[in-house]
Amino acid sequence: MRSPAQVAALCAAFVIALSVISGASAAVFSRTSESRIIGAMNRVRLEHGLRPLRVVERLHAAARAHSADMIRRGYFGHGAFARRMDGYGVQARVVGENLAWGSGVYSAPGTIVHEWLVSAEHRANLLRPGFSAVGVGSAIGPFAGRHAVVVTADFAGT
Numbered sequence: 001m002r003s004p005a006q007v008a009a010l011c012a013a014f015v016i017a018l019s020v021i022s023g024a025s026a027a028v029f030s031r032t033s034e035s036r037i038i039g040a041m042n043r044v045r046l047e048h049g050l051r052p053l054r055v056v057e058r059l060h061a062a063a064r065a066h067s068a069d070m071i072r073r074g075y076f077g078h079g080a081f082a083r084r085m086d087g088y089g090v091q092a093r094v095v096g097e098n099l100a101w102g103s104g105v106y107s108a109p110g111t112i113v114h115e116w117l118v119s120a121e122h123r124a125n126l127l128r129p130g131f132s133a134v135g136v137g138s139a140i141g142p143f144a145g146r147h148a149v150v151v152t153a154d155f156a157g158t
C-alpha cells in the first residue's frame with residue numbers, strides 16, 4: 001500500500017510525463033515571426049494611409065490556438081470562426097480572419113503579407129479602415145508533408 005504522499009508524487013510524475021509528450025507533438029510558436037508579420041501588416045496599412053493595428057491578447061490567443069489546431073489536425077481552413085471568437089471573448093462589430101501557410105521563402109513575413117495583398121478577400125481584411133485590432137498566431141510544425149509555418153491573423157473593429 002502506498003502512502004498519500006507517494007500517490008501524490010506518482011500523480012505529479014504522470015502529469016509531467018503527459019505534458020512532455022503533449023508538448024513534443026504540439027506546434028512550436030514563434031513570437032519573432034508573429035511580430036514580423038504584424039510589422040509588415042502595419043507598414044502596408046501606413047503606406048495606404050491607414051492606422052496601424054494594435055495587438056489584442058484575446059485575438060492573439062484565438063489566432064495561436066487556431067494555427068496550432070490546423071497543424072495538429074492537418075487541415076487548412078477557418079473552421080467555426082464565429083464560435084472561436086465568442087469562445088475567446090472577442091466582442092467587436094466586425095471581425096475577420098486571414099490564413100496562410102508556407103515553408104522556405106514562402107514562410108517569410110513579407111511574402112505572407114504580399115500574398116494577402118494579391119488576394120481580394122485577404123486584401124480587404126488587411127486594408128479595412130474599420131479594423132483597429134489584430135492577433136497573429138504563427139505555429140511551426142509538420143504540415144502538408146513538410147516543415148511549415150501556419151499563420152492565422154484575426155482582426156476586429158467596426
